[in-house]
Amino acid sequence: MSAGPRETRMMPVPDGLAGMRVDAGLSKLLGLSRTIVAELAEAGDVTQDNRPAGKSDRLVAGAWLDVTLPEPVRDLADEPAEHVEGMEILYADDDIIAVNKPVGVAAHPTIGWEGPTVTSGLAAEGFRISTSGPPERKGIVHRLDVGTSGVMVVAASERAYTVLKRAFRDRTVDKTYHALVQGHPDPTVGTIDAPIARHPGAGWKFAVREDGRHAVTHYETLEAFRQATLVKVHLETGRTHQIRVHFSALHHPCCGDPMYGSDPALTEFLGLDRQWLHAVHLGFTHPNGSWMDIESPYPADLREALDRLREVN
The missing domain is CATH 3.10.290.10 (RNA-binding S4 domain)
Structure with a gap:
């Protein structure tokens, strides 16, 4: 290469x-x-x-x-198999593999990323992944940010890749997240309909902009604390950093997310070193025609942050 x-x-x-x-x-x-x-x-x-x-x-x-940035040092299509600490297999059959992706793990290899990936972890566990898709993203039908944990599904068969890519494109997948945001969103149940584009001053960051792509986020309050609120989020669209950008635009950024304006003092109190954002559920039609619901429990760092808030509430 x-x-x-x-x-x-x-x-x-x-x-x-x-x-x-x-x-x-x-x-x-x-x-x-x-x-x-x-x-x-x-x-x-x-x-x-x-x-x-x-x-x-x-x-x-x-x-x-x-x-x-550094030059690429390897062919991304020839990623070595490597065990991924903390990555749990939630479900697997001949068509799909659902994993609980830990924080600090990328979906697939990219230039400049030397850390663990879901694809390398699955290869290390002996799973076959669909050969469909770009060479470095074989079997990948959607992604979670490196700093976001939770349920992610990978295509194991070629038919699954085709079916799931279409489902994500047509927005027939039910994607649910839980997020801990600063303050108290008003109303407690609502919809954020605001277009998202790259931030004009930083290519790695996104922002609400009139010239952006259509983005819709639905939310409801699950638990309110003195300094923050746990919300259930349903994504109607799937833009990069959508939840983080939308809540930041409401002046309620995700706790532990300095890129989008989180309070460092609250982050320190909560013991966070990443944004409090977790993909808790994916619902989709399996390639065999049956509906599937896959859920992912909170990891320890997010549970501990909630415990700290409950202690002082």
């Missing part, structure tokens, strides 16, 4: 990451390992306000970061 021009990312430092080391902060922002970021910094590929930034330098709120 020949390497093309190296990709450059430019972005302001979010307030929530101010004071963090460059290697730790950029690891969160870009989904790269701290080791990779440190190597980029040492090579002069990271600048902050046009000055070279060392790996141990501190990020300054609002400062402008310019990062030249």
